[in-house]
Amino acid sequence: MANHARGEAALVVCGKEHVLRPSFAALVAAEEELGPLFALVERAGEGRLALAEVATLFWHCLAGRGELTRNQVGEAVIAQGLAASAKPLRSLLGAILQGSG
Numbered sequence: 001m002a003n004h005a006r007g008e009a010a011l012v013v014c015g016k017e018h019v020l021r022p023s024f025a026a027l028v029a030a031e032e033e034l035g036p037l038f039a040l041v042e043r044a045g046e047g048r049l050a051l052a053e054v055a056t057l058f059w060h061c062l063a064g065r066g067e068l069t070r071n072q073v074g075e076a077v078i079a080q081g082l083a084a085s086a087k088p089l090r091s092l093l094g095a096i097l098q099g100s101g
């Protein structure tokens with residue numbers, strides 16, 4: 001279960017809830033692929049965040065992904081819709097900006 005106080009969020013992938021955990025290692029990996037995280041946050045605030053960027057951030061923050069593929073994470077974002085994906089995205093972006101306890 002996601003610990004919201006630590007900046008974690010939940011994402012349903014393949015019918016199962018998974019934890020998105022913005023750990024240092026996960027955010028460094030995301031930043032290596034997506035570019036500076038501050039710029040990512042700015043794009044999100046301007047409504048210019050691409051679907052691929054959302055899926056990539058979720059993929060890197062997915063705790064214990066096991067056999068899940070990146071494509072399945074992207075399909076989960078599409079399946080639940082961008083509006084529903086905004087909630088876990090806000091949690092992760094908040095953790096990036098404000099840190100987590």
